[in-house]
Every structure is written in C-alpha cells, then in structure tokens.
Amino acid sequence: xxNYKKIAEEVVEAVGGKSNIQENSxxxxxxxxxxxxxxxxxxxxxxxIDGVMGTVDxxxxxIVFGPGKVTKIGEEVSAITGISADERxxxxxxxxxxxxxxxxxxxxxxxxxxxKHNGPVQVFLKHxxxxxxxxxxxxxxxGLIYGILNVLKLFFRVPGIAAVQLxxxxxxxxxxxxxxxxxxxxxxxxxxxxxxxxxxxYKGSPILGGMMGAMFVGNAAMPLLMKVGDPAAGINLPITxxxxxxxxGGILAAVFGGIVIAHVERWLRSxxxxxxDMILTPLCxxxxxxFLAIFILQPLGAVxxxxxxxxxxxxxxxxxxxxxxxxxxxxxxxxxxxLHRAFTPIHTIMNDPNGATHGVNYLLPILQVAGAGQxxxxxxxxxxxxxxxxxxxxxxxxxxxxxxxxxxEPLMYGVTLPLGKPFLTASLGAGFGGIMISLFHVGxxxxxxxxxxxxxxxxxxxxxxxxxxxxxxxxxxxIITYFFGxxxxxxxxxxG
Numbered sequence: 072x073x074n075y076k077k078i079a080e081e082v083v084e085a086v087g088g089k090s091n092i093q094e095n096s097x098x099x100x101x102x103x104x105x106x107x108x109x110x111x112x113x114x115x116x117x118x119x120i121d122g123v124m125g126t127v128d129x130x131x132x133x134i135v136f137g138p139g140k141v142t143k144i145g146e147e148v149s150a151i152t153g154i155s156a157d158e159r160x161x162x163x164x165x166x167x168x169x170x171x172x173x174x175x176x177x178x179x180x181x182x183x184x185x186x187k188h189n190g191p192v193q194v195f196l197k198h199x200x201x202x203x204x205x206x207x208x209x210x211x212x213x214g215l216i217y218g219i220l221n222v223l224k225l226f227f228r229v230p231g232i233a234a235v236q237l238x239x240x241x242x243x244x245x246x247x248x249x250x251x252x253x254x255x256x257x258x259x260x261x262x263x264x265x266x267x268x269x270x271x272x273y274k275g276s277p278i279l280g281g282m283m284g285a286m287f288v289g290n291a292a293m294p295l296l297m298k299v300g301d302p303a304a305g306i307n308l309p310i311t312x313x314x315x316x317x318x319x320g321g322i323l324a325a326v327f328g329g330i331v332i333a334h335v336e337r338w339l340r341s342x343x344x345x346x347x348d349m350i351l352t353p354l355c356x357x358x359x360x361x362f363l364a365i366f367i368l369q370p371l372g373a374v375x376x377x378x379x380x381x382x383x384x385x386x387x388x389x390x391x392x393x394x395x396x397x398x399x400x401x402x403x404x405x406x407x408x409x410l411h412r413a414f415t416p417i418h419t420i421m422n423d424p425n426g427a428t429h430g431v432n433y434l435l436p437i438l439q440v441a442g443a444g445q446x447x448x449x450x451x452x453x454x455x456x457x458x459x460x461x462x463x464x465x466x467x468x469x470x471x472x473x474x475x476x477x478x479x480e481p482l483m484y485g486v487t488l489p490l491g492k493p494f495l496t497a498s499l500g501a502g503f504g505g506i507m508i509s510l511f512h513v514g515x516x517x518x519x520x521x522x523x524x525x526x527x528x529x530x531x532x533x534x535x536x537x538x539x540x541x542x543x544x545x546x547x548x549x550i551i552t553y554f555f556g557x558x559x560x561x562x563x564x565x566x567g
Contacts, residue, residue: 073122073140079147081120086132087111089152094131097145098204098412099519100480101127102134104148125484127408130194135480137473200412202268202326203419207519209257209264210419211528214517216254218527220247258424262287262325265419269326275333279356283328286364287372289317295365308365315365316373318425322416324364324372331368332360379420380427387433392506395437399505399544402441403498406479407488414438418518431514431530436537437505439521440544442479444501446471447548448493448556449486454549455557463566477522489565496556500548507543511536 083089086104094105106112109132117126122140127133136144149155227238241247266284267277290296296317308315320327336356343351386394405411414434421432453467463486470481487494513533520527523541526534 075140075143076147076150078120078122079144079151082117082134082144082148083151085113085116085120092148092152092154095145095148095152095154096201097141099207100135100137100141100478102136102141102145102148104132104134106132124480125488129408130197135484137478137480196410196413198272199326200415202265202272202329203415204412205268206261206264206419207415210422210517211519213254213257214422214515214528215520216250217516218520218529220250220254221531223247224531258422258430260288261419261423262322265322266325266329269329270333270336273330273333275329275336276353279332279336279353279360280329282357283332283360283364284325286328286361287317287320287324287369310366315369317369319376320369320372321376321423321426322372322420323375324369326416327368327372328360328364331363332356335359376420376426379417383421383434387437387509392509395505395509396502398434398437399441399444399508400498400502402438403445403479403483403494403501406441407483407494411438415518418515422515422517428514430516432516432518433509433512433514435515435518436508436513436525436529436533436540439477439515439525440504440508440540441498441501442474442477442522443504443541443544444499444548445479445482445487445497446474447500447545448497448552449474449482450545451496451549451552451556452486452490452493452562454553456562460562460566463562466566475523477520477524490556490558490561492558492561493552493556496552497548500546500551501544503547504540504542504544506540508536508540511539513537513540 082102083092086092086106087108088111091107091111092104093107094103096103112128112132114126114128117123117132117134122136122144124135124137126135135141223241224237227241262284263281264284266287267281270280270283271277286296288296295315307313336352339352339355340348386398390397402411405413418432418435420426421428421434422430424430449467449471453464456463456467458464466485467482470485473479474482483494487497511533513536514530515525515528516530517528523538525541526537529537
C-alpha cells in the first residue's frame with residue numbers, strides 16, 4: 072500500500088513548505104496548489120516524487136496523480152497545511168516578502184513565458200470552472216443512473232413493438248421510481264448547489280448563494296417561479312410586461328446570482344456596523360440581489376445560454392464534420408495546459424433538461440474520444456518499439472489500461488507529450504473519431520465518465536455510435552503515428 076502521507080510531505084517540502092501554500096484542492100486527477108512564492112518550487116523534484124504523472128505550471132501548480140489517489144494525497148496535504156479546500160491562507164512574512172522581491176527579477180523571463188497561460192481570461196475560467204468541479208461526482212452519479220435505466224429498457228422492453236419502450240410494470244415499480252428520482256433531483260435542483268459554489272468561490276456566504284440559485288428553479292407553489300415554459304403561468308414583471316421564467320436563465324443565471332450576492336455581501340460588511348451586521352447584511356444582500364436577479368441576471372443568463380447553444384449548433388451542425396474534427400483534435404492540447412476545465416460549465420449548461428437540447432450534450436462525446444486518439448498513438452509506439460526500447464514499452468503497458476478508461480494523464484505526461492510527435496499524431500487521429508461521433512449524433516446526458524465506458528452516459532441509442540467513434544480514433548491515430556510519429560533519436564534520448 073502506498074504511503075500517501077509520505078508523498079504529501081514530499082510535495083509540501085518540494086513546493087517551499089507549508090508556509091508557501093495558500094490554497095490546496097483537488098479535482099478528478101490533479102492536486103491544485105496556489106503558492107505565495109512560485110520561485111521556491113523545485114519542479115524537477117516534484118516530478119520525481121513517487122506517483123507523480125506530470126505537472127502543469129501555470130497560475131496555480133497542478134500536480135497529476137490520477138483518480139482516487141489524488142483525493143487521498145489531497146487530504147494528507149490539507150492535514151499538513153491546515154487548509155481545507157474551502158479556505159485560503161494569507162501569508163504575512165517579512166522574510167518571504169524580501170525573498171519574493173529579490174528573486175522576482177531572476178525569474179522574470181520564466182514568468183513572462185508562463186504568462187501566456189496566466190492571463191485574465193485563464194484566471195476567470197479557473198474561477199468559473201471551480202464553481203462546477205465540486206458538482207462533477209453528483210453529475211457523474213446521476214448520469215450513470217440514467218445509463219443503467221436505459222440498459223433496463225433493452226432487457227425489459229414491451230414485446231411486439233418496434234420502438235424501445237420499458238415494461239409499464241417495471242416503470243411503475245418502487246425501485247425503478249427511486250432510481251429515476253435519485254438521478255432527476257441533481258439536475259432539478261442543480262441551480263441551488265451551483266449558486267452556493269459561486270458564492271463560496273467569491274468569498275461570500277454559500278447559503279445566500281443557494282437562495283439566489285433557488286430563484287431559478289421552477290416551483291408551482293411560488294407564484295413568481297411557477298412559469299417554466301408555460302406562457303399562461305407566472306407573474307408579469309414591470310418594464311418587460313412578461314412573466315418571469317425561472318428556468319430560462321439556466322445554470323448561468325444561478326452562477327451570476329451567487330457571484331453578485333457574494334460581492335454585495337462583502338460590500339455591505341465593509342461598512343455596516345458590527346452590531347447590525349448579522350441582521351442587515353444578509354437581509355439587504357438578499358433584497359438587492361433578488362431584484363437584480365429578475366431584471367438583469369435572468370435575462371443575461373438566458374441570452375448567454377442561447378448564445379452557447381447557437382455556437383454549439385454552428386460547430387456541430389453548420390460546420391458538420393469539420394467542426395467535429397477540430398474540436399476533437401484540439402482537446403488534447405487544451406488538456407495539456409489545463410484549459411479543458413473551461414468546458415466544464417458548458418457541459419453542465421448543455422446537460423440542463425430545460426435547455427435547447429433537453430439535457431443532451433452533443434459536445435462532450437466529441438471531446439471524449441480525444442483520449443482514444445492517444446491510446447491509438449501509444450499502441451503504434453509500442454508496435455514500433457518492439458524489444459529495442461524496453462523502457463518505453465513498459466511505460467506504455469503500465470498506462471494504456473488507465474487511458475482506455477479515460478485517464479489520459481499517464482500517457483500524456485509520461486509518453487506522448489515528452490516525445491512531441493506522437494502527441495500531435497494522437498490529436499490528428501482523434502479528430503476522425505470526432506467525425507464519427509458527429510455522424511451518429513451521439514450525445515451525453517451527464518459528465519464524469521469517459522474513455523470506453525463513456526457509452527454508459529450517452530443518449531438512448533447512442534452507445535454503438537460512441538463505440539464506433541472511439542475505435543475510429545484509436546485506429547486513425549495508430550496509422551498516423553506508426554508512419555509519421557516515430558522519432559528514433561528522441562525515443563532513445565528519453566527512454567534508452
């Protein structure tokens with residue numbers, strides 16, 4: 072059994088000690104560290120720590136450990152630093168400030184090189200993605216429930232009809248209804264949870280953010296919230312003269328509500344007397360943001376949500392196979408620099424049952440098969456390596472099973488990215504898988520499950536199309552890499 076505590080201690084020591092860590096958190100595969108002084112990080116030492124698959128050195132340091140393991144290591148890091156994933160430690164240390172000042176100039180060139188990954192857009196996307204990342208386990212679980220229910224339709228279908236229809240006796244059984252409800256609740260009340268995360272990310276009270284998120288959940292018991300696509304329901308608002316449609320703003324309206332109420336709350340706390348703070352601050356925060364929500368945030372969320380679906384329509388339908396190829400081919404480069412997180416909120420928006428595609432996300436499967444391209448590329452490398460490069464062959468054999476299951480970091484940081492050419496050929500091959508996904512009109516109903524198991528969360532009837540796209544990406548990347556991705560000199564240099 073691995074000593075996760077020892078690994079965590081080595082990580083903390085290699086990044087400059089616990090006093091240098093301001094934030095520590097984890098996602099599905101990576102440990103994220105926000106550091107006070109990045110010049111104190113010994114990146115080479117970090118890469119040599121047992122279990123480290125790779126690093127992404129940007130605005131924050133991301134250390135790739137893989138799923139499961141990263142959670143255990145993250146818990147040990149939190150125990151050492153005393154900082155939970157929800158906290159931030161402010162560093163006040165005169166010696167540290169002097170060190171930063173003295174070493175900053177020495178690191179100026181390095182910082183300039185990294186700046187292309189640390190611009191305002193990247194920082195904004197990081198915060199935006201952080202709002203959605205904690206929801207991924209729930210989204211994955213709910214999606215798998217729907218996948219299981221779709222499989223049940225095949226085994227308990229009504230006989231004698233062409234369409235796949237579940238046997239009414241099963242559909243009305245208590246256990247089926249329990250599973251169906253468990254999967255449905257996540258998407259029905261997701262705006263509340265997203266509102267809480269948004270407020271927390273921007274240093275506000277999560278409960279207030281959740282209350283703003285609830286403003287965008289339809290509820291027949293609340294007159295203002297009863298309209299969900301029904302023109303006859305709801306209360307007419309002044310100025311527009313139209314009913315407030317709680318669901319029209321989508322998940323984005325909940326995000327904006329959480330962010331705005333966090334800023335309003337912090338502004339009020341800055342001048343409200345301490346004796347009145349507990350009463351006035353939440354009261355005024357709710358009143359101010361509630362009116363902003365119905366007149367500004369909901370319409371803004373609705374416009375942006377429609378724009379996202381319109382852009383997706385252009386990329387996936389108007390551009391057809393060209394757009395699908397480009398999206399699949401660009402996914403691996405985005406993952407390599409950590410920018411793939413920008414898609415997380417988009418996937419969540421597209422999985423909203425009240426959205427234009429009724430909860431079916433036609434973008435995610437196209438991006439998922441990029442990992443298959445990488446699998447095909449390393450299989451080609453394995454075929455070329457034979458017995459002449461035993462170390463490379465061993466690295467591939469150790470990482471391919473994880474890659475097939477959608478965990479691509481070991482292959483990316485351990486094989487394809489260091490070699491260069493195979494990373495490019497993997498991306499080029501992945502594009503052909505994206506074309507097949509587009510042709511079969513495969514969409515996903517959730518996130519969090521990828522690799523060959525991604526067929527479990529696709530829309531009804533899309534499983535075969537997903538597997539065809541996945542295999543196509545493997546075969547295309549294999550062929551391109553076998554003939555154009557091998558560099559004997561580079562392989563010998565890195566793997567002997």
